[in-house]
Amino acid sequence: MTGVRRDIRSLVRSQFRSALPDRLGIAVSGGGDSMALLHLLHDCFASGGVELFAATVDHGLRPEAAAEAEAAGAAAARLCISHEVLRWEDGPQEGNLQNQARQARYDLLTGWARRHGIPVLALGHTADDQAETVLMRMARASGVTGLSGMAERRTHNGVTLLRPLLDVTRRELREYLESHGIAWFEDPSNEDSRFERVRVRRALEELAPLGLTPAVFARIARNMAKAREALDWYVFLAARDLAHVQAGAVVLCQRKFRTLPSEISHRLLVRAFQWISGAAYPPRRVPMEKAVLAARNGGSATLAGCRLVTTSKQIWICREFNSVRGEVSLPGQAWDGKWKIYGGDVKGCEVRALGQNGLQLCPDWRAAGVPGAVLQATPALWRGGELAAAPAAGLANGWSAETAGSEEEFFASLLSH
Ligand SMILES: Nc1ncnc2c1ncn2[C@@H]1O[C@H](COP(=O)(O)OP(=O)(O)OP(=O)(O)O)[C@@H](O)[C@H]1O
Incomplete structure (x- = not known):
């Protein structure tokens, strides 16, 4: 990425291969990277085939933000691209402002895309952003997943987020903007050394003479x-080979699990926890490492709203009773997002977790071959304080319980991240 000037328009165009969406959204902050993205995508697609739309989020956090959003709109209008300003009406709560603003931004942008039937939204992250991300993750001793940085594409809220500039450096984009006479805003926070990203950007400048350039980090x-x-x-x-889904839990053969390379067993367990909890992010590393040890050594662990229990031959990953004890629904409705319980007379009944007390009222629970801790977090039918049915624990009384998440879904989830 040095020396010879590259044809970045062709580079961007090649990111789309032949699968072109009929509508393409562009997230334009008004900064240099996304202004270049707007113009490059216009260059690539204005001649037809793909309808372009642009949007800017005004977080309402800086006085200049409204003017910047307006200027981004004017730039889009000059290219005959329709543009909308999306306002963060709720504003921040207590806590990490940057994280909240980012979350709100992605929610607003994908919500806007869905309203307009836009399946793909392009973002202006560059090779430099990727390098900064990788370096920050190195500082956290990340593994393979962390060091693979930002994905070229991922799905959020049913919309594909695409980063067509991940191979292009910020310097190349600045040259493009200048040579085309395109104006942009500099975000003052890009110079604010209170932010880790800004400090990392400066460190990267120091590393470049050693050959550790943004392009190299992007390649890593x-x-x-x-x-x-x-x-x-x-x-x-x-x-x-070694997993199945039973009673809403992921069950692993302990003997085979122990023979797996540790990276594979760790990842499998992380995915099982994520699938059971429904969380977008993996559990924290240290408790997760303890859970892997427990799985190998026949122990137990609790994390991320889930529980790991072992029997003589199996490892079970299920919901933790405490994380579902407050879940209440009506028969036929979803319970804990994925169970449905239905059957006989629903009058005066509600669905709640079976719990320790409920389990004691199920004389045949052992016949199901499911550990008690797993059954405690399964749904039961209660009439007031009285247990009417607990299908997963062998007290059916004409009722059945089903989970929406099938074994095939669990397997498919392993390939979809
Ligand atoms: N206010 C905004 N309105 C619309 N799009 C934005 C806005 N801010 C950022 N973006 C989009 O996100 C891209 C990356 O910008 P930036 O690095 O500031 O965002 P980020 O979302 O904080 O990145 P990350 O996902 O790494 O946290 C921009 O090029 C642009 O496409």
């Missing part, structure tokens, strides 16, 4: 992404 990220893909594949194969 791509290599790691390939390695991650391979690991995911082997996790999938391992799961097909």
